[in-house]
Amino acid sequence: MPNPLNELLRQYLTVAIFAGLGLAMVGAMLGVGWLLRPDRPEPQKYINYESGVDPLGVMWSQSQIRYYVFALLFVLFDVEAVFIFPWATRLEAYGAFGLIEMAVFIFILALGLVYAWRKGVLRWV
Amino acid sequence: MTVLSVLAQLSGPPFESLPIDWHALAPEVVLLSVAVLITLVDSIGLERARPLMPGLAGLGLLGALIPVITLAVEGSDRVLFGGAYVVDDLSLLLKAVFLLSGYVIVLLSTNYIAEGDYWEGEYYNLLLFSLLGMVVMASARDLITIFVALELLSIPAYMLAAWRKGDRRSNEAGMKYLLMGVFASAVMLYGMSLVYGVTGTTLLEPIGLIFAEVGTASVITLGVIFVIIGFSFKVSAVPFHTWAPDTYEGAPTPVAAFLAVASKIAGFVALISLIYFGFLGQSDLIEPLLFILATLSMFVGNLIALRQTNIIRMLAYSGVAQAGFMLAPFAVAASDPETSLKAVVTYLVIYAAMNLGAFAVVIALARKTRSGEISSFGGAFQYAPALTVAMSVFLFSLAGIPPLGGWFAKFSVFAAVVNAGTTAGYVMAVIVAVNSVIALYYYAQVAKTMWMDPVPDGDMTPVGVPPSLGWAIVLTAALTLLFGVLPGLLGDVTDSFDLGHLELLAFPG
Numbered sequence: 001m002p003n004p005l006n007e008l009l010r011q012y013l014t015v016a017i018f019a020g021l022g023l024a025m026v027g028a029m030l031g032v033g034w035l036l037r038p039d040r041p042e043p044q045k046y047i048n049y050e051s052g053v054d055p056l057g058v059m060w061s062q063s064q065i066r067y068y069v070f071a072l073l074f075v076l077f078d079v080e081a082v083f084i085f086p087w088a089t090r091l092e093a094y095g096a097f098g099l100i101e102m103a104v105f106i107f108i109l110a111l112g113l114v115y116a117w118r119k120g121v122l123r124w125v
Numbered sequence: 126m127t128v129l130s131v132l133a134q135l136s137g138p139p140f141e142s143l144p145i146d147w148h149a150l151a152p153e154v155v156l157l158s159v160a161v162l163i164t165l166v167d168s169i170g171l172e173r174a175r176p177l178m179p180g181l182a183g184l185g186l187l188g189a190l191i192p193v194i195t196l197a198v199e200g201s202d203r204v205l206f207g208g209a210y211v212v213d214d215l216s217l218l219l220k221a222v223f224l225l226s227g228y229v230i231v232l233l234s235t236n237y238i239a240e241g242d243y244w245e246g247e248y249y250n251l252l253l254f255s256l257l258g259m260v261v262m263a264s265a266r267d268l269i270t271i272f273v274a275l276e277l278l279s280i281p282a283y284m285l286a287a288w289r290k291g292d293r294r295s296n297e298a299g300m301k302y303l304l305m306g307v308f309a310s311a312v313m314l315y316g317m318s319l320v321y322g323v324t325g326t327t328l329l330e331p332i333g334l335i336f337a338e339v340g341t342a343s344v345i346t347l348g349v350i351f352v353i354i355g356f357s358f359k360v361s362a363v364p365f366h367t368w369a370p371d372t373y374e375g376a377p378t379p380v381a382a383f384l385a386v387a388s389k390i391a392g393f394v395a396l397i398s399l400i401y402f403g404f405l406g407q408s409d410l411i412e413p414l415l416f417i418l419a420t421l422s423m424f425v426g427n428l429i430a431l432r433q434t435n436i437i438r439m440l441a442y443s444g445v446a447q448a449g450f451m452l453a454p455f456a457v458a459a460s461d462p463e464t465s466l467k468a469v470v471t472y473l474v475i476y477a478a479m480n481l482g483a484f485a486v487v488i489a490l491a492r493k494t495r496s497g498e499i500s501s502f503g504g505a506f507q508y509a510p511a512l513t514v515a516m517s518v519f520l521f522s523l524a525g526i527p528p529l530g531g532w533f534a535k536f537s538v539f540a541a542v543v544n545a546g547t548t549a550g551y552v553m554a555v556i557v558a559v560n561s562v563i564a565l566y567y568y569a570q571v572a573k574t575m576w577m578d579p580v581p582d583g584d585m586t587p588v589g590v591p592p593s594l595g596w597a598i599v600l601t602a603a604l605t606l607l608f609g610v611l612p613g614l615l616g617d618v619t620d621s622f623d624l625g626h627l628e629l630l631a632f633p634g
Binding site: 012093095098108112118 | 171343347413
C-alpha cells in the first residue's frame, strides 16, 4: 500500500510543476529575446514615439472623459446587435415567447440610453 | 417557394420554449424589476427622486423576501434549467440571508450616501444588481451559472468600492479590488475549463458523480485547486487576503460592510456548492488544501488584527480570521459532510448579523468622531451608552462569548471538526480554540477603549443616530442575541436540508 502522505504530496507536485512551467515559459521568452536582440542604446530610442511627433508637456495630461462615455454608449448598441441578429433569423420559430424576451431585453438596454440622455451625457458641452 | 419558407427551413427544428417555474424565480425577478425601476425613477426624477432611492431599494429587498418565504412555506425542492438552478431549503435560507443583509446595508447607506456628494440612484441600482448576483449564486449548481453569478455580484462591487470619487484612497480601493478580482476570476475560469475538459459537463451533479468514481488525476487536481483558489480571493482567505484591508478602508464604510458580509458570504456559498455538490469525491485533495487555508487565515488574520489602530482595518483582519473559522469545517468536508455543511451555513448566518452590526455602530460613532481610529472612540460610553452596549454585544459575539450568537457559530464549527473523528479534525479543533482566545484580546481591547478610556477631545455632545441606522443596529443586535439564546431556531432550519446526495459523493460504492 502506498504511503498516503506521499500520494498527497505527489498530487500537489502537479500544481508545483505547473507553476514552475508557467514561470519557466515567461522566463524563457524574455530570456531568448534578451539573448537574440542587438543592444545599441541611443538617446533617440528613449523617446515615447521613436519616429513620431516629439512629446510635449507633462506625461499626466488629462484626456476628455466624454470619449469614454460615448464608447460605452456604443457598446450598449453593439451588444444589442450581437443578440438581435441571431434572434431575428429565428423569430418565427420563437413566436410570442421570443418576442416578449427580446422586448424585455431591448427595454432594459433602451433604459440605459434614456438614463444617459437624462443625465446629460449626450450633450457635448 | 417564398423567401420566408426557405428561411423557415434553414432555421432548423421548431423551437420549444423552456418551461419556466416563475414562482421559483420570483425573488430574482422582483430584484431585477426593482433595480430597473430605480434607474427609471432616477432618469425621470433626477435630483427630485434622490430621497426616494433608499426607500425603494429597501422595500424592493423586503419585497423579494416575500416569495422566498412563500417558497419556504411550500417546502418542495424545485429544479430548473436541467439541474443548473436548484431552489431548496439550503438555497432559500442563503437567499434570505443575502436579502436581509442587503436591507441592512441599505439602512446603513441611507444617511451616509445622502449626506455625502454621491450619486444615489446609481448606488442603489448597483447594490441591487450585486445582490441579484448573490441570490442567483445561492441556487447555482452549474459552473457557468456560478461564474455568471460571480461576475454579476463582483462588477458592481468594484464600482461601489471606488464610490468616493474624489478620494485617492477610495480609487485605490476600487482599483486593488478590481485587479485582484479579475485575476482571481481568470484563475478560477481556467480551473473550470479543466474540470469541464475532464468531465464533459458543467453541471455539478454529474461532475460530483464522476469525481467520486475516477479517483485522482493530475488534470482534476489542477482544475479543483484553481477553482478553490479563485474563490479564496473572494472570501479573503490567507494568502489571498491582501486586498481586503486596503479596500475596506478606502471604500465608503457601508460598502466595506457590504464587501465584508454579503460579498464574503457569496464566496462561501459558491465554495459550498462547488465542494459539497461537486468536488466532495476528491477528498484527499480538498481537505488538506482547505485545512491549510483555514489555519493560515485564522492565525495571520488574528495576529495582524492585534496590531491595528484603525477600526475598519481591524474589522478587515478580523474578517480574514472569521473566514478561517468558516473554512475550518471544510477541512473535514468529506469525513463528515452533513455536520460540516450545517456548521458552515450556521456560521454564515450568524456572522452576517454580528458583523453588519459592528459596522453599523462604527458608522454611527464615526458621524461624531469623523475618524476610524480606535483611540478616537475612547469614552464612548459617556456620551453614547446605547451604542457602546450594542458594540460590546457585537464584539463579544464575534469573539464567541455565550450567550451571544457568535458562541453558537463557534460551537457548531467546533462540534463539526471534532465530530468528524479524524486526526486533522482534532488538530483543527485545537487551532480553532487557540484562535478564539487570540481574537478575544483585540475585540475586548476595543470594548475596553469604549467603556473605560477618557474621551480624547473632551467633547461630550451625544451622537445623533438617524432612525434608519438605529433600526439597523436594533435589528442586527436582536438577531445576534436571538441566535445565541435560541440556537435551536437555526438548528431546525439546517436540519431540514435535504442532503441525501452527500453520502453518495463522499463515500462512493
